Amino acid sequence: MRVLFVAMPLIGHLFPMMALVETLRERGHEVMVATGGDAAAVVRARLPVAEVAPPIDYRRAAVRGLGAHPVLAWQSGRGMADPRGGAHVFAVTNRPMIEPLSRAAIEFRPQVIVHEPFASAAAIVADRLGVPTILHNIAFDNGTLIRRELLPLLTDTALPAPASTLSIAPPSLAGVEGQAVRYTPYSTPGAATPAFLREPSTRRRVLVTRSTMLGDGPNPMLRAIVRAAPQVDADIVIVRPDRKTLHTNGLPANVHTTGWIALHEALPHCTGMVNHAGAGSVYAALHAGIPQIATPAPGDRAWNALSVQRRGAGLAVPARSITAAHLNTLLADPDLAAAARAVAAEIAAMPSVTDIADEITRSASTW
Template identity: 80%
Template structure:
């Protein structure tokens, strides 16, 4: 069986699908990844890659997609996973993907096309080639909605529904239609996690991670954490700090910085996590069973943060508003820890990649 995986040129959109791609490859199927940008660079050494999309300038895409839709722009800025606003933003990248993705798919001749919700161009290509699709959710919202809204903007043709939809969302956080699939951590081979983060800590430890889309510019979340750190009885490890934090000559004594880190290796040895509410970081903390503080922001990040807060597995605090009191609550509240562990157990009980992978051959073109 030949399987083509399609994703936006963003690491956070591709990585949730990579465990399934590797499973299918390891079980004798021919697999190709269609993406671009940093996502293509990250996995090029592992699987064949078709470059079908340029890197995303998210700010420019948002301006182009929402510039004429001020109401949708305001809704998207709330960060509550507004599908209509998100569709206008990601349509900007999907449109130029269609032709190169069609060429790549026609050459590869897949029996099945697996795509994440924001790569709806894949559904158009699959329909033209009469190939069944699998919609692979990657976040904490219903991917069928963003797929529908994107296709409404991209084509006037009614397209077949996916043969099946995979959902990695733990049902106690949010119920998404489709076959449940256990979230599986993924990192590129060769990514090195510092030894001290792979060992049990002798005192409380908070891991801090930030968006891969922010670059090295000033990060208000890190500024707030640096201000609060002297009043918190814990070690604070900042992964991929911004330029200002990295070059600081007088960080608080309990702050340490590090480069790229495999979160699933470090988090089991941490007491808590602070993140930007991106779906990948949120899932990493949920999988590890550690409480998290997530900072609401545009896109789906307020939705993610408040979903975690509603479940009782963490806090939702605006980046600039983080205080030492928030960090102490994150470390000390036993209910947060208990609820985070409960979600981790829920994830562990979901069907595995093996369970789903073995059923994929039934969906392929005869």
């Protein structure tokens, strides 16, 4: 079976699908990934990749997609995963993908196309080729609604529904339509996790990650954490710090920095995590069973952070407002830790990607 996976040129959009990509490949199926930018760069050495999308300038796409829609812009700015606002932003990046993706698909001749919701240009190409699609949700927002809002912005043709829909969302956090499939960590190939992060620590440890989507300028979350660190009895490790933090002289003695790492190697040895509420980081902490502070922001990031807080597995705190009190609560609150462990157990009980690969293989002949 030949399977084409399609994702926006963003690591956070491709990586949630990579467990299925690699499982199908290990079972002898032909797979290809169609994406672009950083997402293409980090998997090209391991997989056949079709470059079909330029890197995303998120600010420009947001202005172009939402500039004429002030209400949608306001709703998207709230960060509550509004599907209409998200569709208008990602329509800007989907349109130039359609023809390059079509050419790559014609050459590859897939029997099924798997795509994440924000890459719904794949559904147009699948319809041209007469092959079924699988919609692979990648976060806590409902990809069925995103696809439904996005496609009319790209085509006037009524397209078939996906043959199947997959969801990695733990039901206790978000009710996302689709067949449940267990979240499986995937890290940047070649990421070198320092030895001290792969081992238990004699002190409590907090791992901090930030968004790279908006560049490498000053980061209010990191500034707040560095300011609070002297009042926190724990080691704080910042992954991929921004330039200002990296080159600051005299960081607090308990603040350390590191480059790209495999989060799933480090998080089991951490007491807590602080992140930018991107779905990949949020899922990494949940999978590891540790509480987190997630910082609400536009797009889906307020939705992600509040979903974690409602479940009791962490705190939603604005980036610039993080204090020592928040960090000490993260480290010491037994209810946060217990809820995080419960979600990890829930994730572990979801059907494995191997089960889903078997189901796709069995069903493909009937689609």
